[in-house]
Amino acid sequence: MAEFKTDIEIARAAHKRPITEIGAKLGIPAEDLVPYGHDKAKISARFIKGLENKPDGKLILVTAINPTPAGEGKTTTTVGLSDGLNRIGKRAITCIREASLGPNFGVKGGAAGGGHAQIVPMEDMNLHFTGDFHAITTAHNLLSALVDNHIYWGNELEIDTRRVTWRRVMDMNDRALRSVVTSLGGVANGYPREAGFDITVASEVMAILCLSRDLEDLEKRLGDIIVAYRRDKSPVFARDLKADGAMAVLLKDAMQPNLVQTLENNPAFVHGGPFANIAHGCNSVVATTTALKLADYVVTEAGFGADLGAEKFFDIKCRKAGLKPAAAVIVATVRAMKMNGGVKKDDLGHENVEAVKKGCANLGRHIENVKQFGVPVVVAVNHFTADTDAEIQAMKDFVASLGAEAILCKHWANGSAGIEELAHKVVQLAESGAAQFAPLYPDEMKLFDKMDTVVKRIYRGLEAIADKPVRDQLHAWEAAGYGNLPVCMAKTQYSFSTDPALRGAPVDHVVPIREVRLSAGAGFVVAICGEIMTMPGLPRVPSSEKIFLNEQGQIEGLF
Structure with a gap:
């Protein structure tokens, strides 16, 4: 049996190339890189400005089902797909967000991918990195x-x-x-x-x-x-x-995108880090648009499930930046399907095809939702060793019934070699010209109606509700000229509803909007739904309890 290595052990064993070599792959001269050590650098504003007249590559969004304690692997799949596209001869760049210290020491862990589909230096990325968050x-x-x-x-x-x-x-x-x-x-x-x-x-x-x-x-x-x-x-x-x-x-310096590399020495831009449950959940526009000038394919992700990250990616980031995604990948796992189907975490190792079928309702909702934006979809089944052939086939059959395809991906264990099939499928979708992207609602729709539209069409709720002071505030902002802004729904990531315990694909729930905030500089109106907090708390046993320096001065427990 092969020796099991943790994510951090795999990252430590990486054969990193000097960051100037990674930049050279993209045609970035050494003088236009501002190095932070030997393995990370910022890209100069002068170089970025010089790319304005170059054609754009294809933009691929990686999103996911609602997160569960069983694990989904969205960032791992984003990195793996980018490596896979490079493996089949396409020039691809990964574009993801920087990690927040709060979740690293709380409950979520790092944000650099996992297994043999990671971005390095992993410890730096998950800690202070290049100082952007401090700025x-x-x-x-x-x-x-x-x-x-x-x-x-x-x-x-x-x-x-x-x-x-x-x-x-x-x-x-x-x-x-x-x-x-x-x-x-x-x-x-x-x-x-x-x-x-x-x-x-x-x-x-x-x-x-x-x-x-x-x-x-x-x-x-x-x-x-x-x-x-x-x-x-x-x-x-x-x-x-x-x-x-x-x-x-x-x-000034924080505005410059950060260049790092994957385990397979492919370029990755890691820049910005808004949460998707309380902000718009996408990496920076400047990183994405720069990558599109330098690559055939740019693989980016949007935080949490497609009901949050993908909706905001489409309705806020793409709308504001004029981006037109060519395809979307929805990440799901057999384990998460079983958990959505009612299986407890301790029992996920046992085969349960019926629970998989029942839990697929959550995946189906996300497929339908992404298609509403006019973007073609493929499902990436992120493989776990305990998954059985019957369970995987149940997922494939369900996805096929919705007119899409589910592809088994083994990038965590095998790197780019384990995700070639998905890479070929993404190229096929992107090159087909099938994408007819359009946001969910028009700019001129009333603010509360925009919120209600997201509730009804994405969350499949009965309606959004708000007390008179909230509605009056929205009317006042409309009168002041802010009515054309998109809305940013702040809600639990664990459910289509505002109840984090309500898994699967609930319908006809009511979404209470308890507060609204105008982000006039960012250019959107935040709707705070249910009990979501804009300052999270630590769990009873925070991750920080397991993080320490070992005798060699290496970080243990970070991921």
Whole structure:
């Protein structure tokens, strides 16, 4: 029996090439790479600007079913597919998000793929990497400090301290900071007010960085951030505080995409990191559009299940950036189908074809949903060793009944050699010209109607509901000229409903929208649904308890 190696052991054994060699594969001169050590680098803005007139390659989205504790492997499949496309002679680039420290030390683990389909250096990617998240956190909190400082020094802008909407952020799960009171301690410390923290990946600054085309666009969007309202309810913008210039300075380097490599020494862009359950869940526009100028195929992913990540990729990122995806891959596993079919995690190792068939309802819903956007779909069955032939065939038969194909993929164990069939299928779909991409709703639709459309057509709910203050707020934003923005639904990733325990493919549920937030700089309206939190908490036994340095100074337990 072959020796089992963990993801981190496989990553440590990688034969990495110098990052300048990886850049040279793409035609990036060494002088246009800003190296961070020998195995990662940023790509210069000058080089990116010089690509404007080059034709685009094909954009492939990798998405998934709703996540379960059984595991799906979306990032692993994204990396594996990119390696597979390179293996069959196509020039392909992986484009994924950077990892948040909160989940790394909480429950989710790393975000660099797994097995023999990983991006390296894995430890760096899952920790501080090139400092982008620190820059985003600092820029966000600079604006927070400027708001309170302006109020302290006389409040010339007449900010209503009861209507300060700009919170603070940090890149860690810390439920104790969700709601706080600031400026206690007397006259020297300012005026006490209620405030709170979100996790950095939920920051509007993160979304702005990921949606900006260049530094000029970045600075304009930063200036458009609404930080508070006056007593007459007129907005106060970041530019009113003269914050946009300094924030852009802090983000100058963070705007440059990060170049790293897969285990098979193929190029990967890792840049940006908004969560898909509370933000738009896609890597940066500048990374994706740059990759499209340099490759035949760009394989990117959108966070969590297709009801969140893919919907936001299509309705926010593609709409705003003018992207037209050529095909989509939906990742699923036999184990996850059984869990959706009612099997407990401890029993997933036993064959249960009927549970697979029952659980396929969740997969079927995602296939139908992605097709609604006019994008052709293939299903990647991410293989686990305990999967039986009968269970795999049940999945294939179900997918075939919906007019699509499910392909067994063994990239975790075999790298690109285990995913060639999927690579050929993706090329076939992308080259067929079958994609007729269109967003789910038009710009001119009313904001609440956009939310209701997502609820009915993607979540298959009965309706979205909201109290009068929420609806009044939406009407006010429409009157102020923000009605043409897309909506970003913040909801649990575990279910089509707002109940994380409701697996499968529920219908006719009601989706309560308890709060709405205007991200005027990013260019969308956030609808916070059910009990979702924009600052997560740590679990009873956080992953951090198993993370340490061994005697050789190597990191253990990170993934």
